[in-house]
Amino acid sequence: METAQNAAASSTVKEDLHERIRRRAEELYVQSGELPGHDVENWSRAEQEILAETENMRRRAAVVIKVNGVKYVGEYQPDSSDGYTPGEFAVGSSVKVRLERDKMFIKRPDGKELETHIVRKMD
Numbered sequence: 451m452e453t454a455q456n457a458a459a460s461s462t463v464k465e466d467l468h469e470r471i472r473r474r475a476e477e478l479y480v481q482s483g484e485l486p487g488h489d490v491e492n493w494s495r496a497e498q499e500i501l502a503e504t505e506n507m508r509r510r511a512a513v514v515i516k517v518n519g520v521k522y523v524g525e526y527q528p529d530s531s532d533g534y535t536p537g538e539f540a541v542g543s544s545v546k547v548r549l550e551r552d553k554m555f556i557k558r559p560d561g562k563e564l565e566t567h568i569v570r571k572m573d
Contacts, residue, residue, distance in 0.1 A: 471500045513539070513566060515556060517547055520573055524554040524566025534564045 474496035475489075482488060512525045513536075526534070538558055539545055546557035549568075556564045 467500065467504070471496045474500055511536070512569070513556065513564070515545065515547055515554065517549070520571060522547075522549075522554055522568050523570035523572075524556070525569050526564060526566045531564060532562050534558060534562075 471493070475492040478492040478496055479485075479488070482492070510525050511528045511531075512523050515522050515524065528534075539556070548555040548557075548563075552568050554566045554568050556566065558564055
């Protein structure tokens with residue numbers, strides 16, 4: 451059952467999404483030299499871009515590290531990973547790992563640590 455608070459939050463999210471699409475469509479219009487007659491085209495492209503961007507924000511990013519025969523899956527937030535990009539660790543390479551409660555800290559090649567939240571442990 452949806453509460454009034456949930457309905458209001460959902461409405462706000464939809465309005466924000468609509469506004470982001472509208473602004474992007476306007477940017478596309480200006481970038482194209484303000485050519486008339488391309489409203490639907492600009493809106494469609496803007497909608498595709500914004501929805502793809504939104505979907506990327508929802509995706510969970512993770513690394514799998516094997517420590518003493520146990521595999522750990524650690525999720526991290528790409529936007530707060532201090533520039534970490536998938537592929538920094540070669541498959542099968544040796545890395546330094548620090549485990550603390552439900553966190554896993556992985557030493558990156560540049561000396562920084564990637565902080566993850568352990569979501570799965572496989573023996």
